[in-house]
Amino acid sequence: MSLDVAIRHSFGTFSLDIAFEAPPGLTVLFGRSGSGKTTIINAVAGLFRPDVGRIAIGERALFDSAQRIWLPPHKRRLGYIFQDARLFPHLTVRQNLLYGRWFAPKSGPQEPLDNVVEMLGIGPLLARRPGGLSGGERQRVAIGRALLANPRLILADEPLAALDEARKAEILPYFERLRDETSVPILYVSHAPAEVARLATSVVALQNGTVARQGPATEVLGDPAVTPLGAGAAGAVLEARVAAHHPDGLSELAAGDLRLLVPHVERAPGTPLRVHVEAQDVMLATRRPEGISALNVLPATVTALRLGEGPGALVQLDAGGNVVLSRVTRRSVAALDLREGQQLYAVLKAVSVAKDGIAGTGPG
Numbered sequence: 001m002s003l004d005v006a007i008r009h010s011f012g013t014f015s016l017d018i019a020f021e022a023p024p025g026l027t028v029l030f031g032r033s034g035s036g037k038t039t040i041i042n043a044v045a046g047l048f049r050p051d052v053g054r055i056a057i058g059e060r061a062l063f064d065s066a067q068r069i070w071l072p073p074h075k076r077r078l079g080y081i082f083q084d085a086r087l088f089p090h091l092t093v094r095q096n097l098l099y100g101r102w103f104a105p106k107s108g109p110q111e112p113l114d115n116v117v118e119m120l121g122i123g124p125l126l127a128r129r130p131g132g133l134s135g136g137e138r139q140r141v142a143i144g145r146a147l148l149a150n151p152r153l154i155l156a157d158e159p160l161a162a163l164d165e166a167r168k169a170e171i172l173p174y175f176e177r178l179r180d181e182t183s184v185p186i187l188y189v190s191h192a193p194a195e196v197a198r199l200a201t202s203v204v205a206l207q208n209g210t211v212a213r214q215g216p217a218t219e220v221l222g223d224p225a226v227t228p229l230g231a232g233a234a235g236a237v238l239e240a241r242v243a244a245h246h247p248d249g250l251s252e253l254a255a256g257d258l259r260l261l262v263p264h265v266e267r268a269p270g271t272p273l274r275v276h277v278e279a280q281d282v283m284l285a286t287r288r289p290e291g292i293s294a295l296n297v298l299p300a301t302v303t304a305l306r307l308g309e310g311p312g313a314l315v316q317l318d319a320g321g322n323v324v325l326s327r328v329t330r331r332s333v334a335a336l337d338l339r340e341g342q343q344l345y346a347v348l349k350a351v352s353v354a355k356d357g358i359a360g361t362g363p364g
């Protein structure tokens with residue numbers, strides 16, 4: 001099941017004209033402040049009615065201006081996860097979870113409470129009230145409540161923005177499980193590059209009320225044209241697998257034809273993993289450097305070059321079939337005489353992987 005959105009609306013000074021498809025999995029909407037993210041979320045939720053267009057989940061239209069269809073919010077069967085968990089303070093965790101179920105249709109398959117409790121690790125919290133829970137625990141309960149409403153789509157509007165780094169790391173694996181273990185598509189608004197890189201199956205980049213680029217996360221995040229649009233620090237996402245564990249405490253990952261060495265990852269060989277390499281952590285060398293402490297020095301080819309307005313530049317590389325970005329200065333572009341098609345070496349200073357379910361960054 002996927003979400004299809006094609007809407008147009010004019011607010012006078014601002015107009016929105018967007019079309020995108022959110023396939024199964026987790027689709028991240030990102031863009032600068034004022035690019036239209038909240039307006040889109042509100043239109044999907046049924047809180048805002050656009051001038052024209054269509055919004056559908058699978059074959060079922062939530063809005064279709066040509067056919068005069070406009071479902072009110074409570075008939076749309078959506079699950080919501082907001083920045084603040086918005087739990088009922090006077091109800092226990094169990095009652096808060098079951099509250100979601102109230103709105104689920106009584107016919108059709110229902111997600112068993114036990115499965116959701118197990119998936120989110122909230123069994124020990126069931127009898128407690130929200131007041132005594134940590135921010136991360138509250139957010140896990142909010143995810144469970146959204147899921148138990150048996151939604152056809154989950155809307156998550158910056159759900160981690162209010163949490164500190166430690167709590168974010170605690171919640172990220174649960175969003176991964178939501179993405180991988182349920183068939184409910186998730187539309188997720190985020191500004192944080194690490195979050196986008198780790199969670200997104202696909203990405204919709206917005207600019208001034210239009211879709212600047214959409215597609216699989218690995219393609220969109222590695223496109224230098226997209227990075228100034230508000231994903232924060234540029235970076236690339238590599239789909240890798242654990243290839244081997246070495247006796248000196250390093251793990252070897254395989255991504256396409258590449259081999260990467262990272263600090264030990266507590267996963268069995270063969271396990272798929274996402275690797276995030278930030279552009280600022282990639283140095284370039286025209287010859288293979290020697291006597292260097294970096295573990296990952298990769299032969300690469302320049303596939304695109306984007307000079308910024310300031311002193312910086314982004315270089316897109318192909319390294320063993322993977323897109324990798326490097327942030328360098330314009331001065332280095334001139335000094336190394338960088339051109340498309342050029343063969344060189346990318347030196348990775350740091351590589352982030354999801355380690356033991358927690359995002360960890362290790363020296364590359």
Ligand SMILES: Nc1ncnc2c1ncn2[C@@H]1O[C@H](COP(=O)(O)OP(=O)(O)OP(=O)(O)O)[C@@H](O)[C@H]1O
Nearest residue numbers: 011012014015031032033034035036037038039040
């Ligand atoms: N009801 C409205 N009347 C007039 N203009 C509106 C209305 N709602 C939104 N806009 C305008 O539409 C544009 C997009 O706003 P929107 O809130 O969707 O952006 P956003 O990407 O969610 O921004 P942020 O990241 O700051 O939340 C803005 O220029 C905003 O001023």
